[in-house]
Amino acid sequence: xxxAMMDLERPATGPTFQxxxxxxxxxxxxxxxxxxxxxxxxxxxxxxxxxSVVEKGxxxxxxxxxxxxxxxxxxxxxxxxxxxxAIYGTVVQGLTTALLSVPIGVMVGVYxxxxxxxxxxxxxxxxxxxxxxxxxxxxxxxxxYALWITIFGFSRSALAVSLALLLLMVPVVVRxxxxxxxxxxxxxxxxxxxxxxxxxxxxxxxxxxxALSGIVTGIMLGLAxxxxxxxPALVVGAYAPYINFNVFDGNMANLPLLMNDxxxxxxxxxxxxxxxxAMTLVLIIMLFNLLATVISRWSAIKK
Amino acid sequence: xxxxxxxxxxxxxxxxxAPHTPEGPISTPNIAQSRPVRRPGDRLFRGAAVGxxxxxxxxxxxxxxxxxxxxxxSLRANQVGFLTSGVWNTTSATDLQFxxxxxxxxxxxxxxxxxxxxxxxxxxxxxxxxxxAPRRLARPFAxxxxxxxxxxxxxxxxxxxxxxxxxxxxxxEWLNHNLGFIPLFAEGNVTIAGGGTxxxxxxVLAVMILPIITAVSREVFERTPREHIExxxxxxxxxxxxxxxxxxxxxxxxxxxxxMLGLGRxxxxxxxxxxxxxxxxxxxxxxxxxxxxxxxSKIALGAAEFNNPLTAGAYxxxxxVLFLLTFVVNALARxxxxxxxxYA
Amino acid sequence: MAxxxxxxxxxxxxxxxxxxxxxxxxxxxxxxxxxxxxxxxGKSTVLRSLNRMHEVTPGARVEGRVLxxxxxxxxxxxxxxxVRRTIGMVFQRPNPFPTMSIRDNVVAGLKLAxxxxxxxxxxxxxxxLRGANLWEEVKDRLDRPGGGLSGGQQQRLCIARxxxxxxxxxxxxxxxxxxxxxxxxxxxxxxxxxxxxxxIVIVTHNMQQAARVSDQTAFFNLAGVGQPGxxxxxxxxxxxxxxxxxxxxxxxISGRFG
Numbered sequence: 001x002x003x004a005m006m007d008l009e010r011p012a013t014g015p016t017f018q019x020x021x022x023x024x025x026x027x028x029x030x031x032x033x034x035x036x037x038x039x040x041x042x043x044x045x046x047x048x049x050x051x052s053v054v055e056k057g058x059x060x061x062x063x064x065x066x067x068x069x070x071x072x073x074x075x076x077x078x079x080x081x082x083x084x085x086a087i088y089g090t091v092v093q094g095l096t097t098a099l100l101s102v103p104i105g106v107m108v109g110v111y112x113x114x115x116x117x118x119x120x121x122x123x124x125x126x127x128x129x130x131x132x133x134x135x136x137x138x139x140x141x142x143x144x145y146a147l148w149i150t151i152f153g154f155s156r157s158a159l160a161v162s163l164a165l166l167l168l169m170v171p172v173v174v175r176x177x178x179x180x181x182x183x184x185x186x187x188x189x190x191x192x193x194x195x196x197x198x199x200x201x202x203x204x205x206x207x208x209x210x211a212l213s214g215i216v217t218g219i220m221l222g223l224a225x226x227x228x229x230x231x232p233a234l235v236v237g238a239y240a241p242y243i244n245f246n247v248f249d250g251n252m253a254n255l256p257l258l259m260n261d262x263x264x265x266x267x268x269x270x271x272x273x274x275x276x277x278a279m280t281l282v283l284i285i286m287l288f289n290l291l292a293t294v295i296s297r298w299s300a301i302k303k
Numbered sequence: 304x305x306x307x308x309x310x311x312x313x314x315x316x317x318x319x320x321a322p323h324t325p326e327g328p329i330s331t332p333n334i335a336q337s338r339p340v341r342r343p344g345d346r347l348f349r350g351a352a353v354g355x356x357x358x359x360x361x362x363x364x365x366x367x368x369x370x371x372x373x374x375x376x377s378l379r380a381n382q383v384g385f386l387t388s389g390v391w392n393t394t395s396a397t398d399l400q401f402x403x404x405x406x407x408x409x410x411x412x413x414x415x416x417x418x419x420x421x422x423x424x425x426x427x428x429x430x431x432x433x434x435x436a437p438r439r440l441a442r443p444f445a446x447x448x449x450x451x452x453x454x455x456x457x458x459x460x461x462x463x464x465x466x467x468x469x470x471x472x473x474x475x476e477w478l479n480h481n482l483g484f485i486p487l488f489a490e491g492n493v494t495i496a497g498g499g500t501x502x503x504x505x506x507v508l509a510v511m512i513l514p515i516i517t518a519v520s521r522e523v524f525e526r527t528p529r530e531h532i533e534x535x536x537x538x539x540x541x542x543x544x545x546x547x548x549x550x551x552x553x554x555x556x557x558x559x560x561x562x563m564l565g566l567g568r569x570x571x572x573x574x575x576x577x578x579x580x581x582x583x584x585x586x587x588x589x590x591x592x593x594x595x596x597x598x599x600s601k602i603a604l605g606a607a608e609f610n611n612p613l614t615a616g617a618y619x620x621x622x623x624v625l626f627l628l629t630f631v632v633n634a635l636a637r638x639x640x641x642x643x644x645x646y647a
Numbered sequence: 648m649a650x651x652x653x654x655x656x657x658x659x660x661x662x663x664x665x666x667x668x669x670x671x672x673x674x675x676x677x678x679x680x681x682x683x684x685x686x687x688x689g690k691s692t693v694l695r696s697l698n699r700m701h702e703v704t705p706g707a708r709v710e711g712r713v714l715x716x717x718x719x720x721x722x723x724x725x726x727x728x729x730v731r732r733t734i735g736m737v738f739q740r741p742n743p744f745p746t747m748s749i750r751d752n753v754v755a756g757l758k759l760a761x762x763x764x765x766x767x768x769x770x771x772x773x774x775x776l777r778g779a780n781l782w783e784e785v786k787d788r789l790d791r792p793g794g795g796l797s798g799g800q801q802q803r804l805c806i807a808r809x810x811x812x813x814x815x816x817x818x819x820x821x822x823x824x825x826x827x828x829x830x831x832x833x834x835x836x837x838x839x840x841x842x843x844x845x846x847i848v849i850v851t852h853n854m855q856q857a858a859r860v861s862d863q864t865a866f867f868n869l870a871g872v873g874q875p876g877x878x879x880x881x882x883x884x885x886x887x888x889x890x891x892x893x894x895x896x897x898x899x900i901s902g903r904f905g
Contacts, residue, residue, distance in 0.1 A: 020539075020541060024541055024544065025541070027541070027543055027544075028541040028542055028543040028544070030543075031542070031543035031546070032435060032542070032543070034427055035427045035428075035430045035431040035435050036431055036435060037427070038423070038424045038425075038426070038427025038428050038430075038431060039427065039428050039431040039432070039436070039444065039448075041424055041427075042424065042425075042428050042447075042448055042451065042513055042517070043447060045451070045510040046447065046448075046450060046451050046454075048462070048466070048467075049454055049458065049459065049462045050454075052462050052465075052466045053458060053462070103355075104355050104358065104359070107351055107352050107354075107355035108352075108355045108356050108359055110352045110355075111352035111353055111355055111356040112356070114352065115349055115352050115353060116352075116353070116356060117705065118705065121353070121356055121357070121360070122356065124360050125356040125359055125360055128359050128360050128363045129359065130633070130637065131363065131630060131633075132359075132363065133633075134564075134567050134571075134629050134630065134632075134633035135571070135626065135629070136570070136571020136572070136573065136599055136625060136626070136629055137571070137573060138571065138573040138599045138602050138603055138622065138625075139571065139599075139622050139625055139626045139629075141602075141606075142370065142602065142618070142619055142622040143366040143370065144366075145609065145615065145619075146366065146369045146370045146373050146619060147365065147366055147369055150369075150373060150612060150615065151369055170359065174359075185742070187738055187740060187742035188742055188744060188745070189703070190700060190703060190736075190738060190742070191738065191742045191743075191744070191805065191808075192744075192755070192759075193700060193703060193728075193731055194698065194700060194731055194735060194736035194738075194809070195731065195732070195735070195755060195756035195759070195808065195809070195812055196728050196729065196730075196731040196732025196733070196756060196760070196812060197728070197755075197756065197759045197760070198342050198344055198345050198728045199345050199348075199349075200342075200344045200345045200347070200348035200349065201344065201759050203348065204348070205759050206744055206746075206755075206759075209746040210744070210745055210746050212746075224453060225453070227455075228453075228454075228455025228456070228457065228458070229455070229456075230455070230456065230457045230573070230574040231573035231574050231577075231599070231603055234573075234574075234603045234606045234607075235602070235603070235606045235609070256455065256457045256574070259457055259461065260457065260574075260578075263461065263578060274461065275461075278457075278458050278461060281455055281457075281458065282454070282455075282458065285453055285454075285455065286453075289453060342726070342728065
């Protein structure tokens with residue numbers, strides 16, 4: 001401050017600024033340090049995990065066979081073959097899940113925001129969606145096991161896995177849709193009604209398009225999440241080391257199942273397959289996250 | 304929504320043109336046709352929307368019911384106390400023995416340890432992101448923390464047992480050596496050197512629930528009214544004093560709720576623990592260096608042997624307990640913030 | 648095809664709350680009627696009841712009759728969607744559809760009603776934009792999003808959108824309250840032109856505006872706190888502003904309101 005120069009001309013009163021006591025200062029500095037450390041501490045595992053995956057998983061996925069071959073007929077110690085059967089499974093099971101859960105989830109969101117406000121059914125639905133949000137993925141697997149396999153008598157299949165994943169994805173889609181529809185200004189709905197456009201067309205042509213980018217972003221993030229899920233696949237799916245294109249029948253691999261299968265393989269081949277699959281999974285998930293960001297930028301409301 | 308209309312016949316009387324008088328101007332054809340007032344498009348779309356809501360409600364009720372129906376016969380056939388025994392032997396349908404006592408211990412121990420580790424750290428991160436990080440960097444930094452949530456749990460499990468566990472073993476051994484007199488740090492029922500302990504699992508779980516606790520707390524901290532913050536600063540508070548007097552009291556309920564959500568996530572986490580925890584049938588020593596399985600990882604371990612309904616029923620019964628546990632924790636999380644208008 | 652509106656003994660409720668008490672007034676075709684009055688007196692509510700827009704608010708309910716050239720728009724057989732297609736509305740804040748281009752905004756009403764003929768749509772687009780005095784300003788960027796225009800341009804875009812479906816009546820709910828004085832002037836000029844073709848009802852807080860643009864003025868007021876709003880008087884604008892028959896009107900207009 002400016003005390004040095006003014007001292008001579010100044011009457012002998014106390015300093016203008018009393019200064020913060022040393023104790024208070026020390027506490028403030030300590031808090032700043034701890035808080036910053038906490039953040040750095042969170043970065044450590046992230047970098048460490050990703051580094052481990054890249055370090056151990058990069059080499060296997062750079063092999064030509066990785067993306068074009070399965071593990072069909074290979075012995076545990078034969079360090080060759082690839083994960084294409086599992087990549088196919090992960091993508092197809094993810095897309096099947098999306099195909100089933102997006103219409104249901106979006107319509108539930110539309111119901112909650114556009115039709116059900118304040119009704120008893122809406123409250124019950126919200127409650128159920130809340131429950132689903134918190135359901136552990138293994139329990140979602142058990143749910144579908146109980147319904148699809150023991151009651152209906154179907155066998156384990158990719159479809160069963162997708163159904164279990166649906167239980168995890170629907171609440172994500174409902175929540176995002178709900179949130180995005182709620183921030184669509186009412187004025188747009190009124191403008192549309194005032195033009196003599198029926199309610200359903202208003203929702204389909206005006207409200208949903210306005211909320212679209214947010215909804216799609218949410219769907220992409222939800223999809224990225226369910227594609228990394230392992231637990232439901234352990235309960236209602238089954239690993240196969242070969243390719244199976246049929247969603248409705250037979251064992252179908254996916255990347256988590258492949259990792260789980262090869263985790264028990266003590267050979268170098270097992271190591272490479274496990275970490276290679278981890279790397280591939282991380283790449284696919286990153287791709288979907290990136291897609292989400294791109295979509296939200298690209299179709300954001302233009303100004 | 305249509306309004307209940309009660310057009311008053313003949314009210315008013317003379318002042319304006321009565322409807323359909325011959326001398327009235329040409330009537331409006333697009334209005335007057337007696338069309339059905341509910342349009343088919345509207346009816347269909349509304350039906351689909353309501354139907355989806357009903358479908359979700361029905362689906363979940365049905366699933367809950369079927370789960371219960373399948374658990375009951377197994378619970379009836381159970382030869383030991385479901386809640387009081389730790390034995391799990393479901394291979395023989397005639398001598399079914401399953402109790403979740405040990406599973407419950409491992410589940411609670413890993414989750415509580417994870418919560419104890421993650422709570423202070425995520426509080427720090429949330430404060431850092433909302434009040435310390437440079438404005439331009441706050442968003443990318445928050446994104447980095449969110450990225451942690453995007454990593455699949457199987458990868459955390461793989462990393463936890465293959466990479467982190469060997470690093471943690473010396474720490475664990477040190478704790479055991481120096482604090483071994485405390486029961487929690489005494490020898491457990493698996494080797495510490497193997498790394499497949501509650502301790503390792505708790506650390507990995509802590510990393511996994513960091514992002515959710517951080518994200519929810521951050522959101523609440525951001526909503527602290529500006530006037531409160533500025534009021535505190537105007538009184539000459541240091542940044543920390545400001546945080547302690549305004550942001551923390553305001554965000555407390557949100558933070559507790561965030562921690563509950565994190566706990567719910569930890570209780571239900573499956574695959575990471577399934578890969579990390581060393582299997583054992585030994586009785587737990589109630590130590591952080593126990594192995595075994597959580598309810599969730601036990602179900603995953605047993606999934607392959609779901610070949611008869613009674614065996615599956617045993618696991619389903621355990622799953623129901625887990626479901627109830629997470630349900631209660633999540634409901635508490637919601638209840639904590641339910642009354643808070645200012646969070647809306 | 649401007650049409651006449653007769654409001655007969657209309658009462659409006661929100662749930663149990665009686666918002667507007669027994670309004671009766673007539674709006675002649677090809678004229679501008681202004682609704683003035685203090686905030687919360689129900690003038691906007693009455694306006695919204697004229698094309699059944701109030702039904703969008705849950706619990707809102709109208710008793711009484713609103714006749715459009717003698718047809719009761721509240722008759723049980725009447726579809727509110729058709730009512731709104733016939734009676735257009737412009738809102739307080741400009742609300743172009745953010746996902747649509749300028750062109751699509753203008754023809755939104757037709758397009759969503761199923762008109763596909765590109766040539767016809769282009770014709771309507773140009774005619775409506777010209778009608779809203781906006782054509783010259785936007786004709787080179789019809790494919791740009793409507794959200795990129797200035798506030799005043801957006802409001803004229805919304806007017807173009809409303810007249811594109813060729814309604815008989817145009818309702819305006821404080822169309823200038825979010826605009827600067829220059830844009831306000833442009834809209835007022837436009838209103839004067841539009842009354843050649845449309846019956847216009849405008850709600851405004853600005854008494855000068857009412858005096859400038861309207862032929863007829865209706866003054867609404869609250870009977871008291873918690874009481875429903877009511878129509879105090881309606882008369883030629885000139886008369887209302889020079890020699891109103893009610894004391895309340897005079898007090899309000901001269902600023903001695905209280």
